[in-house]
Amino acid sequence: MSAGAESKLQPCIGSPPICLAPSLALTSACLCGGAPGSHWHRDVVPPPEVPGHQDSRTDGRVVGERCARHRVCALVLAVLVALVLALAAALAVQSAGRRGGNADAPAAPVPGCPWDWVGYRTVCCYLSREEGSWEWSQERCSSLGASLAVLKRGWEMELLWRLKGNVAYWLGLRRRGERLEWVDGSSFNQTFLVGGRGECVYLNDRDLASSSCSQPRPYLCSKPQALMGQS
Numbered sequence: 001m002s003a004g005a006e007s008k009l010q011p012c013i014g015s016p017p018i019c020l021a022p023s024l025a026l027t028s029a030c031l032c033g034g035a036p037g038s039h040w041h042r043d044v045v046p047p048p049e050v051p052g053h054q055d056s057r058t059d060g061r062v063v064g065e066r067c068a069r070h071r072v073c074a075l076v077l078a079v080l081v082a083l084v085l086a087l088a089a090a091l092a093v094q095s096a097g098r099r100g101g102n103a104d105a106p107a108a109p110v111p112g113c114p115w116d117w118v119g120y121r122t123v124c125c126y127l128s129r130e131e132g133s134w135e136w137s138q139e140r141c142s143s144l145g146a147s148l149a150v151l152k153r154g155w156e157m158e159l160l161w162r163l164k165g166n167v168a169y170w171l172g173l174r175r176r177g178e179r180l181e182w183v184d185g186s187s188f189n190q191t192f193l194v195g196g197r198g199e200c201v202y203l204n205d206r207d208l209a210s211s212s213c214s215q216p217r218p219y220l221c222s223k224p225q226a227l228m229g230q231s
Helices: 053-105 134-143 156-166
Strands: 017-018 027-032 040-044 118-120 122-132 169-176 181-182 200-203 208-211 216-224
Touching: 027 122, 040 208, 118 156, 122 156, 134 216, 156 200, 156 216, 169 208, 169 216
Parallel strands: none
Antiparallel strands: 017 027, 027 040, 118 122, 122 216, 169 181, 169 200, 200 208
16 A cells, blocks of 8 residues: 555445544544544545755754764864964973073184184184384283284285284294294295395384394284184
């Protein structure tokens, strides 16, 4: 028996049926004559259609699905935001710890020169205001942890010519017999011309010259740059 079709158990004969009040269920029942042994008369009655009821159920289901999806999205978004905030806080704490640790750490030493010395590249130079003999000048430079200036590279000579002005300074170059020798024991390589036949060499206007070692002159000391804080 298909849905919506009538189903009759047995027709009432000779007496009108007594029907029970139908409900929203699919069936209603009728009793023939109300006498004992009477037969039931059953009809399949479809439930009444409520206008727009099916559409409202469909719309409600769609809205519910959307709300469920929105709740899931909101939950995922909240979790992501919490993770980002936690990561940012961890990075901030780590950065602050590094800054605090570095603040107490001593600065890395860098090459430098003492006060009143002139530094250029890897060399420190000291231009004195005192005058004395070549030997006395060498002793003064030694007391400062240096020596009379040794010039082996062209840029060193250019630097000293710019610094000296019109003053003739003793250099750490001296004649030993027929050869010229620096105070560090190395030989003069003839890079620069030395005028005169004196024993001790000094820095002239634009060249090197020699004279008696007893001649009083200011002196020029040089030494390698050292790390700051070290002698």
